[in-house]
Amino acid sequence: MLSSFKKSRFIVISLVELLLFLSLWQLLSMTDWFPTYVSSPAVVLGIISEFFMTGEVFPHIGISLYRSIVGFLLVVLFGTGLGILAGFFQPIGRFFDPVVSFFNPIPKIALLPVFLVWFGVTDMTRILIIFTSAFFPCFIATLDGVRGINKLYLWSAENMGASKFKMLYRVVLPAALPKIFDGWRVALALTFVMMFSSEMIGSSTGKGLGFMILNADAYGRTDIVLAAVIVIAALGFLFDRLLIGLRGRVLWWQNR
């Protein structure tokens, strides 16, 4: 009962916020205060509906989602996996500590020229950019989560005769999961940010929302730019909510 109430409350609040934002934007665009190249929401929404009516946006969404989701899944796999190992096995953790401090602050987009020479203008390059950017927030959150586990949980598990492997997936993983989900959420948002950045390079397939934005910008079509930005935002929103829904299911014991 409560959760369905919370859900409907969330939807109402979201809709009200959206309406407020759109009407404010509409009002401002009717004054001269906004530069003329910022189109009104009515125009932008028209473009968006055109996107979907003609279906021209679907291949762009498809390829962009492919890049971000593959990137994100790789982050989940390696970021979480390595994070757990580094948090649990001290020597591995000690190995990674300086590595993280060194590589984490690097803007991963600065590695783009290197990846370009290496892999060319390919999805490989783009996914690598997404992966390297989103990896660290996930890895660090997992590592902290594992290191922060109450030592007595591990002692109890050892006392009850659990093997190291059993402890990893029956104690360490569930105990660190809340923190791991925090890491995934940050990583997911970053994959969408980096999806756009990575599509700014070349146009090997000529597809993708980032490419769409660049292309529209070249023709001075800010209405299309804004429309594509909103599509990216909507996708990001959708996946964020999906992740939060998954979190609620997996961490069922936290909200009972």
Place this chain on the structure above:
Amino acid sequence: MSCGSVMTRVVPVNKVEPKESAIKISNLRKVFERKGEEIEAIKGIDLDIKEGEFVSVVGPSGCGKSTFLHIVGGFIERTSGVVSVQGEEVGKPAPDRGMMFQESTLFPWRKVYDNVAWGLEAQKFPKADIKERVEYFLKLVGLWEFKDNLPSELSGGMKQRVSLARVLAFDPKVLLMDEPFGALDSQTRETMQVELQRIWSESKKSVIFVTHDIEEAVYLSDYVVVLTKRPSVVKEILKIELPRPREVSIRKSYDFIDYRNHIWDLLHEEENVKSIGGQSNAE
């Protein structure tokens, strides 16, 4: 006597012959290193606990009684000395020494039932056996009807009762209890002591019970071991000759009060003694 493999036991509780040595601790010594300085926490402890005995360990705060128990449990390495359970030397943590901590270590992501089953699953008990044991021990601690609740839905006292069921379920040779009721209010604590006495007298396990509560120690124990302050040695071992089962009101008896006062004196003597050995900043 042999205890056999845990897999083959049918009866939930392992019956033991009285008066055999359950835990033997000799020359146990622990030196910590902190900031390059060596701190001697335990100078040397010798104890011989027979099967079925309930032994409490008290001492001035910071005397290393918890450290002592953690060493017996294998969670902390000892500097030297021997710990043996039923004649076999032990090291790393293992289910032969069931441990209970002050703070609940029930896994918050598992229901009460699954928490009690956890150790049995880890030790690969047969499925039917797990079911039987979980039910038996949850009923023993009186919480069978809470089997589908989460630990977060239980009170502090109930959590510790589930912890006790969890540790009894895998039938350890001895029980190690580190101030298990230390975080409970005094009313609940008294109830828990009565419960523990009842459960212990049914299971007849040997217990090492660390506490800072003198009355708790006297009420529960066959022997109370009083430790000196750091670096600790055994100051005195008291045999508590109060008849069992002990009523709650036994606390009002003169014998009980005599034991209590004697231990109180010993502890206060320790508090007032200037540190000996090892420490230079005794003044």
